[in-house]
Amino acid sequence: MVTVQVLFFAKSRELTGCSQTQLTTPSLTTGRALLEAIVNAHPELGLIKDNLILSVNLSYISLTDNLSLSEGDEIACICLSFSVDLVLITPEPLDESKVRSYVSDNTAGAISIFIGTTRNHFNGKKVLKLEYEAYTAMAVKQLQEICNDARLKWSLCKMAAVHRIGEVPVGQPSVMVAISSEHRHDAISAVSYVIDAIKASTTIWKKEVYEDGEGQWKANKECKWLNEDKGAP
Template sequence: MDDIRLTTDVLDVEKAVQTVTDPSCGAVSMFLGTTRNNFEGKNVVRLEYEAYESMAEKQLNRLCLDMRQKWDLHNILIHHRLGHVPVTESSVMIVISSPHRKESLEAVQYCIDQLKATVPIWKKEIYEEGDGCWKENKECPWASKS
């Protein structure tokens, strides 16, 4: 089962874990990306996400297929917030179950790296001073390398 979702709702960790848990699996691995309150000396108050939704969903489904070719995985859940995400709330949640821990742990790491590199979701940091800055994912092949 693949559960892909772009949402403005708060991400529900307990429900996600219940969704991917299966009696045949000995591992459930998870990554939560949360909004931190600072960046390069500036106080961050929230993140704002936008996406090219239809393409993002296609890319996320391709990513699931790719991971299933690389590892023996049972369930994959990838939920990403859109809109405003306040400090300490989760923007992205990846939860993967597998018969053994190695597969799900490796797949979670691969998933977040590939999501940032290939899925058309954009993030803007909003600072306490009121200004904001669109952020470039360093994983993107077109990102400027500094």
Template sequence: MDFIEITEEKLDVNNISQMVTDPSCGAISIFVGITRDNFDGKKVLRLEYEAYKPMAERKMKEICDDIRKKWQIHKIAMIHRINVVPISEASIVIAVSSSHRKDSLEAVEYAINTLKATVPIWKKEIYADESSSWKENKECPWSKQ
């Protein structure tokens, strides 16, 4: 079972972990991406995310489908927050359950790397000096040109 969502709501890591919990599984691996307060010596006040929601959710589903082809996975939750994400709050939570840790650990790493490279979600950093910067993901094929 896959739980995929783009939301404006604050992400609750415990609730997302519960989405993938199952008595048949011995492992849950979780990636939580949070807003840090600095980048390249600049003080970051917040992040602002935008997404093309229909395509983003479709791409997230494709990532889940790929994961299921590569590893023995039970449940996947992939929830991304958009709009304003304050310092120390989560912008992305990916949780994967499996019988054994190896599959869930590898799947969660694949999920975040592939999401950053392929899903149409854009991040803008807002700095203390009132400047801002749209950030490219280093994983994106077009950022390597």
């Protein structure tokens, strides 16, 4: 085991509340394991983990690099983007005003919001509620990856992608996507992309519960696993 110096800058410094610290770690490790060790020591960095890269003794490293660390080596924790997207899976009712407030930005000229709600019917049956279940840890990671992809495609200010789990009665929202941008085209296009990607690829499932007491687990038509099974291109 060796003790290394870890330096924080910009957003990582703000979140940790310090500019440097020490970390004891195996001398033989990988870039990924080193990043995990830093985040485990400072859980608040989980908010920007996917936007962090590391340097060792003034040289950038990859997560797949095999490292041989020495006592006193200098590790820098560098954030590629200062924007922290709100990604959340929660059993609590969703609050549109809070989501909208999160993406508000004085540099933005537009805010686009999608709200998915529980409708009261399906194929002639009366729907009472939806029940959502998620593999939460994986779904949160997928939401962040979707937001990262959207940022590569459009010029965006702030983003929020939140999904409710558990029971969602008729008329209540189950998912919200809110995005601000300097120009409206970027926000509108990105919101459409993000909600389609959520329906296609996240580990979130829903069950429709009907007035007669019956229930049915439903797959979104965008679900990529369903389309792959059907041989869709």
